[in-house]
Amino acid sequence: MLRALTTVFTLALSTMVHAQTAPSASDIAGYSGLHLAAHEGSAKDVAALIAAGADPDARDRRGRTAAHVAAFASHDAVLEALAKGGADMNALEHGVYDVITIAAVADDPELVSLAIELGNRPDLITSVYDGTALIAAAHLGHHEVVARLVQVGAPLDHVNNLGWTAVMEAVVLGDGGPDHIETVRILAKAGADTSIPDRDGVTPLEHAVARGYDEIAQLLR
Missing domain, CATH: 1.25.40.20 (Ankyrin repeat-containing domain)
Incomplete structure (x- = not known):
């Protein structure tokens, strides 16, 4: 588990290098x-x-x-x-970003919905991490954006080139606070596969437990 957490920390630092x-x-x-x-x-x-x-x-x-x-x-x-x-x-x-992902990172749910209405696809592969707008929003705990993307059929279980899903990013890159708790709740309720592990075989639940994110761990159980 220590090796896995070290890997996650290294990957988390790398995501800061390629911001919008x-x-x-x-x-x-x-x-x-x-x-x-x-x-x-x-x-x-x-x-x-x-x-x-x-x-x-x-x-x-x-x-x-x-x-x-x-x-x-x-x-x-x-x-x-x-x-x-x-x-x-x-x-x-x-930087491989589209309008929806820019709006998702900015926590602008109204712009996210507008972009979708205007034809911006919620399933586009974006960023140098081959992610999605949903993964970007989950990472930051922007749960209203997450909810809107879920409603329009954004892919729940897409795995980016770091080996992480939206659920995984909400756990390993989140702070365990109310915004990330609500993000995980929305994803789990929508049917996201919460058991998909990272490259080291560690599941979101195991990461949540290791970090002491008790409410998230309860949701994932």
């Missing part, structure tokens, strides 16, 4: 056209630019489309205007 990257001050200073309109939240300008022939899927230096920029800035109306103008709602930027 919102547009920087220098990125924003260089924006024009759709990217600038998306960042500033001007749905009217977005619609006018697309009508004038702007490419709705043009990318910045980090592969972000205007939809990604709008998601980072939480501009719902801009996202709607982009979708109406033909933007690819399933585009992945260079």
Whole structure:
């Protein structure tokens, strides 16, 4: 078990290296056209630019489309205007993130639901860890986002390239507090397979017990 916990700690540190990257001050200073309109939240300008022939899927230096920029800035109306103008709602930027995963990490359930309504698939494989928006939300204990993704059929038992499911991430990367307890409760109630172990054969229940996460352990039993 000690070896397994050491492995988990090492992998947890690695997840911090490849976090999402919102547009920087220098990125924003260089924006024009759709990217600038998306960042500033001007749905009217977005619609006018697309009508004038702007490419709705043009990318910045980090592969972000205007939809990604709008998601980072939480501009719902801009996202709607982009979708109406033909933007690819399933585009992945260079960090392999889509709009839903950006919204999931930001704990923005309304934007998550809107993105799905506009065509963003909840089953996309995202991030350099080959994960999903559900795994990202479970990791952070964003249980309202988890609930919404579960409702629209996000894959409950997807295993990322770290060997973890959403349930596993909620345990090994969570703090055992109310948000992660509720996350595990939602996933278990939805029918997630709580017995899927990590690469060392350690189950979520065993990790919860080792960490003293008694309420989570009770849910997993």
